[in-house]
Amino acid sequence: MTGPDGMTMLPSAFARLRGLLGDLDPPPGRDLVPLHLGEFRRAIPAGHLDALSDAEAWSRYPPLGGTAELRAAYRRWLGRRFGPAVGRREETIAIEPTPGSKQAIAAAVALAAGRDRERDGARASGPPRVILPNPFYPTYLAATEAVGARPVFYPAGPAETEPGGGGGSAAAAIAAALRRAGGQAAAAIVCNPGNPGGEILSTATLRTVRTIAAAAGAVLIVDECYTDLGTTTVPPGFLTVVASDAAQPPGTAAGGGPFLVLHSLSKRSGAPGLRSGFVAGDAATVAEYAAYNRACGVSSPPPVCAAAASLWSDDSHVEARRDELTRIWDLADTILGDLPGYRRAAAGFFLWLPVGDDEQTARRLWRRDGLTVMPGRYLAVADAGGNPGAGHLRVALVHPEEVMAEALSRLRSTLTRPLACPKPVRNR
Ligand SMILES: Cc1ncc(COP(=O)(O)O)c(C=O)c1O
Numbered sequence: 001m002t003g004p005d006g007m008t009m010l011p012s013a014f015a016r017l018r019g020l021l022g023d024l025d026p027p028p029g030r031d032l033v034p035l036h037l038g039e040f041r042r043a044i045p046a047g048h049l050d051a052l053s054d055a056e057a058w059s060r061y062p063p064l065g066g067t068a069e070l071r072a073a074y075r076r077w078l079g080r081r082f083g084p085a086v087g088r089r090e091e092t093i094a095i096e097p098t099p100g101s102k103q104a105i106a107a108a109v110a111l112a113a114g115r116d117r118e119r120d121g122a123r124a125s126g127p128p129r130v131i132l133p134n135p136f137y138p139t140y141l142a143a144t145e146a147v148g149a150r151p152v153f154y155p156a157g158p159a160e161t162e163p164g165g166g167g168g169s170a171a172a173a174i175a176a177a178l179r180r181a182g183g184q185a186a187a188a189i190v191c192n193p194g195n196p197g198g199e200i201l202s203t204a205t206l207r208t209v210r211t212i213a214a215a216a217g218a219v220l221i222v223d224e225c226y227t228d229l230g231t232t233t234v235p236p237g238f239l240t241v242v243a244s245d246a247a248q249p250p251g252t253a254a255g256g257g258p259f260l261v262l263h264s265l266s267k268r269s270g271a272p273g274l275r276s277g278f279v280a281g282d283a284a285t286v287a288e289y290a291a292y293n294r295a296c297g298v299s300s301p302p303p304v305c306a307a308a309a310s311l312w313s314d315d316s317h318v319e320a321r322r323d324e325l326t327r328i329w330d331l332a333d334t335i336l337g338d339l340p341g342y343r344r345a346a347a348g349f350f351l352w353l354p355v356g357d358d359e360q361t362a363r364r365l366w367r368r369d370g371l372t373v374m375p376g377r378y379l380a381v382a383d384a385g386g387n388p389g390a391g392h393l394r395v396a397l398v399h400p401e402e403v404m405a406e407a408l409s410r411l412r413s414t415l416t417r418p419l420a421c422p423k424p425v426r427n428r
Pocket residue numbers: 038099100101102103137191194195223225263264265266272276277
């Protein structure tokens with residue numbers, strides 16, 4: 001596939017996985033367990049979705065910008081989650097609903113790239129640069145390539161962070177990427193907590209990243225869609241940094257540039273089908289996103305707004321999910337804890353597991369165990385040191401405990417078995 005400027009766009013990780021496994025049959029008579037996709041397979045608690053059955057409401061065009069009830073629910077949640085100052089700071093932190101965070105990431109990158117092109121109309125230094133982690137959530141790269149911008153990667157992953165604090169090396173890595181981009185970028189993307197590694201960046205790191213992104217003229221896009229799935233610690237939010245800097249006497253806090261923080265119900269509430277999230281950012285950047293989405297994007301229908309307001313207003317279902325996730329990680333510790341390189345993630349439901357050959361191992365797990373897992377190389381691109389995702393599997397711990405216990409036992413059994421002569425890999 002070719003994007004603008006003749007850049008080659010990779011097929012999606014899911015398409016590559018289908019190609020990888022397409023010539024193999026799973027074992028007959030075994031329950032197939034999909035572990036390649038980050039969707040927490042649990043019913044949404046009764047009551048939250050009642051509004052969806054309001055047939056009359058579906059016959060109306062969605063209100064642009066959501067409902068007042070939904071916007072108030074965002075503010076209350078921001079206040080509960082990141083401190084009252086964040087919920088109150090309407091002049092510093094603007095909000096706008098999004099149809100999930102995927103589309104918002106793509107729109108934010110496109111808008112930032114457009115702004116960069118305008119700013120540097122006469123510049124001969126090539127396409128806008130977008131700074132992104134590697135490995136990454138694939139939309140970061142797809143969105144960059146779709147608008148003919150140039151990705152400049154920084155290493156992401158467990159080695160970059162200390163769960164619950166530290167993480168200074170992540171800021172250093174982003175600073176180095178910005179230097180490689182020539183000191184100026186259209187956007188810089190940070191995923192906190194990370195996907196696939198589940199690493200958590202500290203408040204200090206977020207503050208440093210804010211300063212260096214501003215110095216490079218970059219819109220800082222902070223993807224916090226896993227923020228409520230910290231199982232070892234509560235991940236800090238970027239908006240806490242913004243609110244606390246705004247409360248300092250003028251001239252004492254390091255300046256910040258344009259920013260957008262992305263939140264979503266997909267992981268927090270396990271409701272990816274609802275396509276509901278929001279962005280929070282500085283007034284100008286949110287206004288630009290809102291103008292774009294209201295004219296060219298997707299607004300949420302009133303029943304979705306009502307369901308979303310109900311979910312953002314309730315923390316008990318999120319606590320129950322987090323408790324269950326903690327028990328599943330305990331299971332993983334017990335079943336896989338002694339495998340070389342096993343590491344419990346600080347947040348989220350992805351196990352990022354070192355294996356020999358990630359593609360061959362994914363094929364074995366499908367053929368022998370009926371498990372689908374994501375080869376790490378599909379979530380990264382090669383840099384000077386090779387593909388940092390290669391040799392890893394991303395395993396989504398998203399099923400009920402009894403299903404996970406069975407699936408992880410199968411995984412262990414295959415990973416600890418000597419490798420038989422592997423079949424050749426086709427369709428790549
Ligand atoms: C890091 C990250 N950001 C964004 C998304 C997109 O989520 P949404 O369903 O809100 O579009 C995902 C989904 O897997 C993700 O892992």
